[in-house]
Amino acid sequence: MKELSSLDLKFLAHEFQVLINAKVEQIYQSREEFIIQFHIPNKGKTYLRLIAGTLVYMARAKGVMPERPPSFCLYMRRQLKNARLRIVEQLGFERVLHLVFETKDKRFNLYFEILSKGNIVLCNEENIVLSATSYQEWKDRSIKRGKSYTPPSRDVDITTDYVASLAQTLKGSDKESVVKSLAIDFGLGGKYSEELCTRAGIDKSIKPGSLSEKEVLDLVGHVKGFINSDPSPRVILKHDSPVDIVPVPLSVYKDELSKDFDSFNNALDSVYTAQIHEAQITQTKKVSDSRLSRVQVIINEQEQRIRGLEKAEKENQKKGEVIYENYPKVKEILDEINNQKKEHSLKEIAVILKKNKVIKSLDEATGDVVIEL
Numbered sequence: 001m002k003e004l005s006s007l008d009l010k011f012l013a014h015e016f017q018v019l020i021n022a023k024v025e026q027i028y029q030s031r032e033e034f035i036i037q038f039h040i041p042n043k044g045k046t047y048l049r050l051i052a053g054t055l056v057y058m059a060r061a062k063g064v065m066p067e068r069p070p071s072f073c074l075y076m077r078r079q080l081k082n083a084r085l086r087i088v089e090q091l092g093f094e095r096v097l098h099l100v101f102e103t104k105d106k107r108f109n110l111y112f113e114i115l116s117k118g119n120i121v122l123c124n125e126e127n128i129v130l131s132a133t134s135y136q137e138w139k140d141r142s143i144k145r146g147k148s149y150t151p152p153s154r155d156v157d158i159t160t161d162y163v164a165s166l167a168q169t170l171k172g173s174d175k176e177s178v179v180k181s182l183a184i185d186f187g188l189g190g191k192y193s194e195e196l197c198t199r200a201g202i203d204k205s206i207k208p209g210s211l212s213e214k215e216v217l218d219l220v221g222h223v224k225g226f227i228n229s230d231p232s233p234r235v236i237l238k239h240d241s242p243v244d245i246v247p248v249p250l251s252v253y254k255d256e257l258s259k260d261f262d263s264f265n266n267a268l269d270s271v272y273t274a275q276i277h278e279a280q281i282t283q284t285k286k287v288s289d290s291r292l293s294r295v296q297v298i299i300n301e302q303e304q305r306i307r308g309l310e311k312a313e314k315e316n317q318k319k320g321e322v323i324y325e326n327y328p329k330v331k332e333i334l335d336e337i338n339n340q341k342k343e344h345s346l347k348e349i350a351v352i353l354k355k356n357k358v359i360k361s362l363d364e365a366t367g368d369v370v371i372e373l
Contacts, residue, residue: 029073053118
């Protein structure tokens with residue numbers, strides 16, 4: 001699954017503006033996913049789908065969600081159901097999406113942190129943490145209930161800082177290579193950092209301090225142009241299967257097949273909603289197979305019982321026919337035993353009857369007789 005970079009989120013945050021004034025209809029949560037179901041005026045239903053620490057996009061389907069949602073989800077429903085989304089934005093050039101909701105009497109700040117293992121943080125209007133999927137503490141910030149929310153930040157913001165400031169950061173970076181400085185100091189990630197080195201004609205492995213002033217300014221200029229370029233989203237294909245989804249063309253994929261989309265979100269949705277449907281089909285088949293298996297077990301047990309009853313019926317019928325055919329002999333034995341009971345105990349009768357070859361045994365406790373016909 002694609003892991004969103006800060007640049008990816010920048011393009012998505014712009015496309016998410018269609019959600020402004022949308023109404024929260026429902027909220028869902030599974031172990032790895034968090035979904036807000038919106039109703040957009042004059043457009044209809046859509047789902048904002050967050051996959052922990054990895055991805056956020058607007059989906060056409062929500063997939064199968066647990067019947068009993070986690071307590072965090074229930075709390076979010078109580079706070080945000082029927083609220084209106086008023087603001088959706090990326091915080092600086094960080095992998096954090098900020099949403100502002102408004103109810104009749106309250107405003108809430110919701111933060112999707114798409115980094116590390118991911119986090120969802122709900123704050124009040126004063127940005128005090130009300131709840132989160134994970135309470136954490138780092139060297140420079142913490143997320144704790146009742147404390148002010150502090151987002152992650154870096155020394156530079158390539159979306160707002162001037163070229164001269166960015167050039168100074170790049171030139172003075174302590175990273176071992178230019179590509180690592182772009183990826184870490186500027187927050188561009190590895191793939192886009194390599195792309196920028198290629199576009200600027202700079203060896204990605206050299207140290208930032210080895211760059212000339214011209215090379216630094218040229219590279220930073222490419223950075224500025226790259227993050228502000230017009231989107232041209234596409235799904236990269238290999239053997240007809242998606243291998244990547246990008247908001248702009250990349251030289252590394254120039255020889256690969258691709259499919260163009262009108263928005264980066266729709267490119268993501270085309271791939272991951274299909275996966276939702278496949279997962280639903282698989283889950284439905286598993287449930288169906290499980291139910292069918294249970295029914296088949298019951299059928300097999302019933303068939304086995306019927307066969308047992310049919311066998312017992314045949315055996316009992318045969319026994320009855322034998323008894324009927326030998327009724328005089330059986331009656332004679334029973335009469336003899338009854339007569340002997342008048343003067344002898346069952347133990348004595350058992351000894352007497354041993355002379356009769358037809359009688360095999362007499363139970364001295366119960367009086368049951370076994371005879372061979």
